[in-house]
Amino acid sequence: MEDLILRVTDIRKDYGHIQALQGASLSVKRGSITAVVGDNGSGKSTLIKILSGNIKPDGGSIQVGQESYGSLSIKNAMELGIRTVYQDLSLDNYKNSFENIFLGAELTRGPFLDRRAMKEEAGAILERINVAIPDLEEPVGNLSGGQRQGVAIARALRTPGKILLLDEPTAAMGIHESHSAMNILRSLKEQGMSQLIISHNIHQVFDIADYIWVMRLGRCIAGVATADTTPQQLQELILSRENQEVQ
Ligand SMILES: Nc1ncnc2c1ncn2[C@@H]1O[C@H](COP(=O)(O)OP(=O)(O)OP(=O)(O)O)[C@@H](O)[C@H]1O
Numbered sequence: 042m043e044d045l046i047l048r049v050t051d052i053r054k055d056y057g058h059i060q061a062l063q064g065a066s067l068s069v070k071r072g073s074i075t076a077v078v079g080d081n082g083s084g085k086s087t088l089i090k091i092l093s094g095n096i097k098p099d100g101g102s103i104q105v106g107q108e109s110y111g112s113l114s115i116k117n118a119m120e121l122g123i124r125t126v127y128q129d130l131s132l133d134n135y136k137n138s139f140e141n142i143f144l145g146a147e148l149t150r151g152p153f154l155d156r157r158a159m160k161e162e163a164g165a166i167l168e169r170i171n172v173a174i175p176d177l178e179e180p181v182g183n184l185s186g187g188q189r190q191g192v193a194i195a196r197a198l199r200t201p202g203k204i205l206l207l208d209e210p211t212a213a214m215g216i217h218e219s220h221s222a223m224n225i226l227r228s229l230k231e232q233g234m235s236q237l238i239i240s241h242n243i244h245q246v247f248d249i250a251d252y253i254w255v256m257r258l259g260r261c262i263a264g265v266a267t268a269d270t271t272p273q274q275l276q277e278l279i280l281s282r283e284n285q286e287v288q
Pocket residue numbers: 056059060061079080081082083084085086087088
């Protein structure tokens with residue numbers, strides 16, 4: 042396990058009669074970018090929500106570092122260094138970048154908000170993750186998709202984390218915007234941040250991920266090193282009806 046930051050074993054989750062996860066297992070190597078691909082409804086977002094502590098699984102285990110857990114609360118997940126960026130980014134479009142980065146965790150000085158301190162610290166976090174936002178006072182509703190993703194990642198990493206989970210980080214983005222979002226993730230990897238990324242974009246996955254897990258009907262049916270596969274083979278795995286051997 043030393044080289045793994047995360048291992049999920051046989052996780053199950055039912056919503057009434059819908060079996061969203063039917064014994065999903067996967068692992069993330071420390072310092073890697075690991076992608077999860079799979080058709081709509083295959084259970085990807087449910088898995089992320091279980092890892093971030095938003096949903097309690099019905100069975101299975103989650104190992105983070107050396108410890109194993111049956112489920113995580115949001116607080117546990119935070120303490121373990123798990124940081125999450127959800128697909129909708131959960132930004133307040135009418136607030137500016139630093140207000141969003143400190144949303145719910147505002148810095149104060151006596152009875153007042155310390156806007157100057159928040160702006161300075163937000164600027165430092167954005168610089169550290171290589172996100173360029175010319176005016177931190179601009180409402181985030183006016184920013185580009187890549188910049189908005191940057192603000193959401195900066196918020197997730199406001200307190201240091203060990204693994205970043207991202208659900209569809211470039212959905213609904215244009216080519217240039219996804220490119221800049223991918224560059225943020227690359228620079229985080231250079232700083233040693235492990236990442237688990239859900240994506241529908243096979244080419245993007247090949248561009249950025251070291252390992253790829255394929256989900257189908259609530260299970261991980263294959264785990265491959267990107268260097269050992271091709272986009273076509275991956276596409277076939279996603280569409281395949283039969284379970285493949287999992288690493
Ligand atoms: N809160 C919920 N209540 C009932 N069913 C749910 C709930 N959340 C997810 N599901 C169902 O669980 C299954 C897995 O959903 P999930 O959102 O994890 O899939 P996904 O792989 O993220 O899909 P997509 O690629 O469309 O985002 C689906 O059949 C979905 O309809």
